[in-house]
Amino acid sequence: MKSHLPTHVAFIMDGNGRWAQKRGLARLKGHAAGVETVRSVCEELSKLGVEYVTFYTFSTENWKRPWEEVSGLFTLMRSYFKSELNTIIEKGLRIRFIGDRGEGTKLPADILELMNEVEAKTAHNTKLHATFAINYSGRDELLRAARKLAAEGTEITADTFETALDTHGLPDPDFIIRTSGEQRISNFLLWQIAYAELYFCDAAWPDFTATHLQAALSAYTTRQRRFGAVPATTAA
Numbered sequence: 001m002k003s004h005l006p007t008h009v010a011f012i013m014d015g016n017g018r019w020a021q022k023r024g025l026a027r028l029k030g031h032a033a034g035v036e037t038v039r040s041v042c043e044e045l046s047k048l049g050v051e052y053v054t055f056y057t058f059s060t061e062n063w064k065r066p067w068e069e070v071s072g073l074f075t076l077m078r079s080y081f082k083s084e085l086n087t088i089i090e091k092g093l094r095i096r097f098i099g100d101r102g103e104g105t106k107l108p109a110d111i112l113e114l115m116n117e118v119e120a121k122t123a124h125n126t127k128l129h130a131t132f133a134i135n136y137s138g139r140d141e142l143l144r145a146a147r148k149l150a151a152e153g154t155e156i157t158a159d160t161f162e163t164a165l166d167t168h169g170l171p172d173p174d175f176i177i178r179t180s181g182e183q184r185i186s187n188f189l190l191w192q193i194a195y196a197e198l199y200f201c202d203a204a205w206p207d208f209t210a211t212h213l214q215a216a217l218s219a220y221t222t223r224q225r226r227f228g229a230v231p232a233t234t235a236a
Helices: 016-022 027-048 060-064 067-090 109-121 138-152 158-163 210-221
Strands: 008-012 052-059 093-098 128-136 175-178 197-200
Touching (some): 027 052, 027 128, 027 210, 060 067, 067 109, 093 109, 128 138, 175 210
Parallel strands (some): 008 052, 175 197
């Protein structure tokens, strides 16, 4: 099955807050449960031999949420990477972050330092390349890329534009999985997913298990990716 698996899977992790509220819990409890799902998904993908995974973690629109929830999300991030960094290194995961980290970013200074530290300490790992989109939106990424090339006076072509994106050096996602039953892209990797296969799962992210992942990947293996071309059999 490995030869038919996607090289790069990206997740829109939806449903944490609703999962918690349905159980009479604070929304942050749902995000904490979602962290465990990230851990298990990384372990499963690593076992299967999938090389790249990206998680839509915190969008630029998420700043509109109550500050208690936003600050709690950063607390979870601090706790996870500080407690798990050695394990991440031992398991061979390379961690990267995409999103706006430029001058004037809303991200706390210690979060920026933590992101830089994690990237540096895992830079030589190759088992699984895990990317976390934080303070990210697809439209914002496209604008930042265009402004960068314009400021440099660089001719804008498909190739030069790709080099200015946050994801430069990463393969485009082959497969997008969104949980919690919602069926939309939500401003995620708008350039990169032009030909990605989409899969929508009814389970909330904290309930997303290895069984759900296997079902999604099995569905992927049945699809014929044509990238705009006509299949040879049809053309004949």
